[in-house]
Amino acid sequence: MTETILNLAPSLGERAKAALGKRNLVLVGLMGAGKSAIGRLVAQQLGLPFIDTDTEIERVSRMSISELFAAYGEEEFRTLETRVIKRLLRTGPRVVSTGGGAFINEKTRKQIERGGLSVWLNADLDVLWERVNKRDHRPLLKTENPKQTLKDLMDKRYPVYGLADITVQSRDVRKEVIANEVLTSVIEYIGKDKTL
Ligand SMILES: Nc1ncnc2c1ncn2[C@@H]1O[C@H](COP(=O)(O)OP(=O)(O)O)[C@@H](O)[C@H]1O
């Protein structure tokens, strides 16, 4: 006789979703950290909508990020980014992957602090470089020495990313491993913080 064992224990995704409640989960970190890729996986596991802020900016402006930077400059891009993120965080829960500069902008960072739980995908220079040098759609890296530019951005931005609620180390392992670590960290963080 075969015996069917029913596994009634809630999955990691279900437990993280319950912990998150109505809050948005917002991924921050430098270019190549995996915000877009990991955010999508995390959203799937949570059964929540996923939005990438760069994709949303491209949709509303009907321009690519590179075209926006070229036509209007970084400052205008940041203004648009702040506006889009404010709108996206008004309702939840959803998983929002930001562009690398979003959390560095004070206004946007305050919106994220108010509107969600932030997760910094931290990564070292070689991991980031391996990933970003394969593509050329990032206007800030169109410099003479893009690896040095990435290093300069790390030095400037890492103290600010460090203000995020949660940090997860993005590294050379399968994306699913990192996504699971994000979910586990959410459960741990919310379990610890009695004010939430
Ligand atoms: N854990 C990982 N292992 C291997 N490749 C990854 C991992 N995380 C992300 N990537 C890849 O690295 C590249 C950059 O990731 P992306 O999600 O676009 O980063 P970000 O949005 O932070 O700039 C993509 O090609 C993505 O598939």
Ligand SMILES: O=C(O)C1=C[C@@H](OP(=O)(O)O)[C@@H](O)[C@H](O)C1
């Ligand atoms: O670091 C930044 O300032 C930027 C990161 C990009 O997003 P990813 O971090 O998803 O590459 C994109 O928003 C834009 O090119 C600017």
Ligand SMILES: [Mg+2]
């Ligand atoms: Mg991205």
